[in-house]
Amino acid sequence: MKKTRILSLAMTGALCLSLLAGCGGGNSGTAETPAAGASETPAAENTSTATGAAFKIGGTGPLTGDASIYGLAAQRGAQIAVDEINAEGGAIQFELNYQDDVNVPETAVNAYNTLKDWGMQISLGSVTSQPGVSTSQLAMTDRIFTLTPSGSSPDVIEGKDCVYQMCFSDPNQGLASAQYIYDQGLGEKVFIIWKNDDVYSTGIYNQFVTEAEALGLDVVGNATFTTDTSTNFTVQLTQAQEAGADLIFLPIYYQPASMILTQADQMGYAPKFFGVDGMDGILGVEGFDTSLAEGVMLLTPFNADATDDATVSFVTKYQEQWSETPNQFAADAYDCIYALKQALEETGCTPDMSAADICEALIGEFPSMTFIGLTGDGEGITWDASGAVSKAPKGMVIQDGAYVGMD
The missing domain is CATH 3.40.50.2300 (Response regulator)
Incomplete structure (x- = not known):
């Protein structure tokens, strides 16, 4: 790496x-x-x-x-x-x-x-x-x-x-995510599902695409949604599946991400999922089967499992x-x-x-x-x-x- x-x-x-x-x-x-x-x-x-x-x-x-x-x-x-x-x-x-x-x-x-x-x-x-x-x-x-x-x-x-x-910042999350996926060899064909009426998601998406192109990362497609269309992701997941994506990048928040994971499972589609800091919270979504989040990857600045004294004290409190x-x-x-x-x-x-x-x-x-x-x-x-x-x-x-x- x-x-x-x-x-x-x-x-x-x-x-x-x-x-x-x-x-x-x-x-x-x-x-x-x-x-x-x-x-x-x-x-x-x-x-x-x-x-x-x-x-x-x-x-x-x-x-x-x-x-x-x-x-x-x-x-x-x-x-x-x-x-x-x-x-x-x-x-x-x-x-x-x-x-x-x-x-x-x-x-x-x-x-x-x-x-x-x-x-x-x-x-x-x-x-x-x-x-x-x-x-x-x-x-x-x-x-x-x-x-x-x-x-x-x-x-x-x-x-x-x-x-x-x-x-x-949002752009640098996109940059670092593309770099991390590339360096770790996490996916050969990447598909992106992003929210086009949200400055957070669009900022990450735009920089990710730019960096992926510079790295030669194979982005096989993308699909968007909005606040009003954030409950059914069948169309987006079908597009990703038909494009042969083995990794889906989700520059979005945990609520729609939990629905995407649930609906992908219902379709029998099991790519890798890679998110950003907005995914932190997905394990606390009410009614979500957290077993579906197993293997989900994301970039974050904090590891609650760290063993240094300061982190242990904070997490304990x-x-x-x-x-x-x-x-x-x-x-x-x-x-x-x-x-x-x-x-x-x-x-x-x-x-x-x-x-x-x-x-x-x-x-x-x-x-x-x-x-x-x-x-x-x-x-x-x-x-x-x-x-x-x-x-x-x-x-x-x-x-x-x-x-x-x-x-």
């Missing part, structure tokens, strides 16, 4: 995990009762208070609705980090407030304004990309520094000097509180809080400073700092002045109902 080239490509810009993103977001979500283990307090009251003077950090995400796996994971991951830091009793203390945006841009804007009225000094942006595009523009205007755990579209950060990403294994969105949000802590310490910021002054200090710090977190690898995480992150991806495969590292 040409691992060196994979990592260098991934670290050229912001590459996951859109795992749920995630990263990117779909077009809409419908509010419904939170999933099991969700916060029992209303979203508008979903805050945690530090023991002393604290920096006010806000974020929006789908805490209810179809994309709630992403939003709840980010909220919970950030909360664990905040609780750890506050328990230390150091100079840096945080108060966290996550608002429910049900993965709808208009709702995210209202949620952002609620957080602004609350006194938000630093933002975690929005969990999904399309709401993230809207709220990041507001943060740019208001000069509120933003570090999003999973808003992976380039449009979230483009032209906004105070908006940064912790997650891989998450499982104790929520009775489930954290995905990459939880880990990215956890890393966001600790990266902000590091930057605030380095710049000497204090909670009595204005959001604008904190913003300017963090803009000066992030492009020059290296952060070691749960995601990426031991080489550390860095950012360029555009807000794009550089960190290494991990190849994962689902085995026995769990994610297992491929490298």
